[in-house]
Amino acid sequence: xxxxxxxxxxxxxxxxxxxxxxxxxxxxxxxxxxxxxxxxxxxxxxxxxxxxxxxxxxxxxxxxxxxxxxxxxxxxxxxxxxxxxxxxxxxxxxxxxxxxxxxxxxxxxxxxxxxxxxxxxxxxxxxxxxxxxxxxxxxxxxxxxxxxxxxxxxxxxxxxxxxxxxxxxxxxxxxxxxxxxxxxxxxxxxxxxxxxxxxxxxxxxxxxxxxxxxxxxxxxxxxxxxxxxxxxxxxxxxxxxxxxxxxxxxxxxxxxxxxxxxxxxxxxxxxxxxxxxxx
Amino acid sequence: xxxxxxxxxxxxxxxxxxxxxxxxxxxxxxxxxxxxxxxxxxxxxxxxxxxxxxxxxxxxxxxxxxxxxxxxxxxxxxxxxxxxxxxxxxxxxxxxxxxxxxxxxxxxxxxxxxxxxxxxxxxxxxxxxxxxxxxxxxxxxxxxxxxxxxxxxxxxxxxxxxxxxxxxxxxxxxxxxxxxxxxxxxxxxxxxxxxxxxxxxxxxxxxxxxxxxxxxxxxxxxxxxxxxxxxxxxxxxxxxxxxxxxxxxxxxxxxxxxxxxxxxxxxxxxxxxxxxxxxxxxxxxxxxxxxxxxxxxxxxxxxxxxxxxxxxxxxxxxxxxxxxxxxxxxxxxxxxxxxxxxxxxxxxxxxxxxxxxxxxxxxxxxxxxxxxxxxxxxxxxxxxxxxxxxxxxxxxxxxxxxxxxx
Numbered sequence: 001x002x003x004x005x006x007x008x009x010x011x012x013x014x015x016x017x018x019x020x021x022x023x024x025x026x027x028x029x030x031x032x033x034x035x036x037x038x039x040x041x042x043x044x045x046x047x048x049x050x051x052x053x054x055x056x057x058x059x060x061x062x063x064x065x066x067x068x069x070x071x072x073x074x075x076x077x078x079x080x081x082x083x084x085x086x087x088x089x090x091x092x093x094x095x096x097x098x099x100x101x102x103x104x105x106x107x108x109x110x111x112x113x114x115x116x117x118x119x120x121x122x123x124x125x126x127x128x129x130x131x132x133x134x135x136x137x138x139x140x141x142x143x144x145x146x147x148x149x150x151x152x153x154x155x156x157x158x159x160x161x162x163x164x165x166x167x168x169x170x171x172x173x174x175x176x177x178x179x180x181x182x183x184x185x186x187x188x189x190x191x192x193x194x195x196x197x198x199x200x201x202x203x204x205x206x207x208x209x210x211x212x213x214x215x216x217x218x219x220x221x222x223x224x225x226x227x228x229x230x231x232x233x234x235x236x237x238x239x240x241x242x243x244x245x246x247x248x249x250x251x252x253x254x255x256x257x258x259x260x261x262x263x264x265x266x267x268x269x270x271x272x273x274x275x276x277x278x279x
Numbered sequence: 280x281x282x283x284x285x286x287x288x289x290x291x292x293x294x295x296x297x298x299x300x301x302x303x304x305x306x307x308x309x310x311x312x313x314x315x316x317x318x319x320x321x322x323x324x325x326x327x328x329x330x331x332x333x334x335x336x337x338x339x340x341x342x343x344x345x346x347x348x349x350x351x352x353x354x355x356x357x358x359x360x361x362x363x364x365x366x367x368x369x370x371x372x373x374x375x376x377x378x379x380x381x382x383x384x385x386x387x388x389x390x391x392x393x394x395x396x397x398x399x400x401x402x403x404x405x406x407x408x409x410x411x412x413x414x415x416x417x418x419x420x421x422x423x424x425x426x427x428x429x430x431x432x433x434x435x436x437x438x439x440x441x442x443x444x445x446x447x448x449x450x451x452x453x454x455x456x457x458x459x460x461x462x463x464x465x466x467x468x469x470x471x472x473x474x475x476x477x478x479x480x481x482x483x484x485x486x487x488x489x490x491x492x493x494x495x496x497x498x499x500x501x502x503x504x505x506x507x508x509x510x511x512x513x514x515x516x517x518x519x520x521x522x523x524x525x526x527x528x529x530x531x532x533x534x535x536x537x538x539x540x541x542x543x544x545x546x547x548x549x550x551x552x553x554x555x556x557x558x559x560x561x562x563x564x565x566x567x568x569x570x571x572x573x574x575x576x577x578x579x580x581x582x583x584x585x586x587x588x589x590x591x592x593x594x595x596x597x598x599x600x601x602x603x604x605x606x607x608x609x610x611x612x613x614x615x616x617x618x619x620x621x622x623x624x625x626x627x628x629x630x631x632x633x634x635x636x637x638x639x640x641x642x643x644x645x646x647x648x649x650x651x652x653x654x655x656x657x658x659x660x661x662x663x664x665x666x667x668x669x670x671x672x673x674x675x676x677x678x679x680x681x682x683x684x685x
Contacts, residue, residue, distance in 0.1 A: 056584040059465045078582040109583030131306040156310040182470040
């Protein structure tokens with residue numbers, strides 16, 4: 001069984017370039033604006049969309065994504081609405097993979113079985129759930145795989161060779177390598193170390209390895225993309241939204257356009273990655 | 280919800296996955312997994328190591344002042360006119376609360392593990408003070424995360440922590456209370472995994488924290504059980520403790536869990552009442568969910584977003600509870616009851632006047648429940664209340680509530 005993620009990653013591999021994976025917060029600053037942002041992503045050069053599910057207590061996120069989640073919750077976003085957003089997007093785009101990213105509690109409260117049925121029906125292809133390590137695979141990972149939804153695991157600098165097989169065991173779609181120990185939005189780690197880590201993980205799996213946490217500019221995307229199968233950008237996109245919001249949350253420019261401009265630049269960086277590496 | 284099967288013993292949990300029935304577990308980011316697996320391994324070695332036990336015993340006796348007394352509260356008993364009320368005097372420990380029991384145990388673990396830096400979260404500041412104290416004693420730098428609201432209402436404890444050399448970092452997210460402090464401590468830990476030991480203050484968080492904190496705090500119940508047998512020649516009829524995260528309560532309860540004739544009551548913060556959202560009674564008004572590394576009863580909305588809650592007592596101002604309490608609730612072994620802010624305040628004042636003891640507002644919740652049930656009990660019946668901490672830190676809050684200036 002292949003998913004949109006598998007097909008997209010295979011296609012990009014054939015093209016010889018890494019994927020640009022873009023994270024944005026569902027419902028930030030409101031449903032309609034956020035849907036417009038989502039719809040603008042593929043045209044701007046995003047290959048895989050990570051749709052953030054806001055949570056009141058995002059323990060692994062830095063200030064930018066914390067604030068985005070709060071804006072979304074204040075704007076009335078719920079998991080029901082996040083799934084609706086995915087299905088509205090899906091009505092106009094049946095190719096771009098959508099990965100839901102967030103924390104477990106809203107899914108647990110929604111009900112795992114009901115969630116998987118509704119997520120599948122909404123065109124969701126994969127899940128990244130930060131607080132479900134392999135030790136908790138029975139909770140959601142195994143049921144998701146059974147439902148035909150990829151479960152994408154985070155590997156981190158603390159995931160050593162001994163632990164890596166456990167982390168990779170039920171992972172599918174791609175492996176998300178977290179470039180440093182820390183929260184989202186921190187400074188990018190030493191790129192040489194990241195490249196070495198990607199190589200190490202690839203020694204254990206045939207899955208594509210995407211790298212995130214700390215990638216903010218086209219140049220960084222190019223450098224990381226030289227060794228990884230994909231580059232994940234999140235905080236920079238969330239900041240692009242925040243930057244066009246005034247003190248009372250009023251829009252001072254079009255957030256979808258601001259995000260599209262940023263993503264176009266990142267896409268150029270990613271697309272030049274292997275060319276640069278080949279030189 | 281189906282009631283879980285009755286176990287033969289209530290004292291064998293958690294299982295190897297760190298679960299108490301459906302509660303507990305290890306719901307943490309991958310970055311932290313290797314750390315908590317290492318902690319579990321080190322803890323399993325340490326708890327069977329006679330040297331570790333001897334060092335903890337020595338510090339407990341000569342540094343913390345254990346055993347704490349089991350005191351017959353004659354004034355309160357006479358006032359209530361029913362069952363005999365005893366206080367387990369954790370307020371007399373060094374640093375003024377039960378928190379030191381856990382901090383001494385965990386700092387020895389941190390030392391064993393070769394860690395270089397201590398972080399902690401705190402609500403009322405009692406755990407922050409105890410953490411800063413053991414960090415000072417063992418020469419570690421210490422950062423304490425504390426909600427900005429709590430920094431304001433527990434200023435004496437903030438100053439104590441600073442005197443002890445700790446850095447207090449106010450957290451402004453959310454309502455600026457214990458939940459937000461815990462989020463920030465977890466963010467620090469995930470960033471500084473190499474050298475940092477996270478000294479969790481309550482019997483919650485990812486496995487093995489609920490187990491190890493309980494084991495360090497169980498000295499309370501172990502002593503109380505032996506003391507009441509010595510003083511009264513029998514076990515108590517009722518034992519009562521306040522439950523925020525639940526470390527003083529599980530510490531008192533655990534050694535009594537298989538004494539089936541002992542009624543066990545945990546007291547949650549009822550705040551302004553359970554009808555609204557101004558309370559912290561997660562087991563009476565919440566439902567099971569996943570937060571801060573474990574599954575447990577949580578105050579949350581229909582979308583699974585965590586609510587902030589409210590309590591007059593900073594130490595009870597937490598929307599969750601340790602996972603073992605959730606399990607004890609569902610099995611029916613322990614009964615959990617709410618006490619309102621006003622009732623706690625009344626107990627605080629009464630205890631001060633008739634016993635000459637100023638209890639922490641947290642402990643005053645437990646005393647308030649004793650005030651409710653003792654009058655209708657027989658005079659030869661016995662109630663033990665865990666006086667988990669002293670109330671000096673709360674005098675500003677109480678003065679404000681009573682409309683007084685100090």
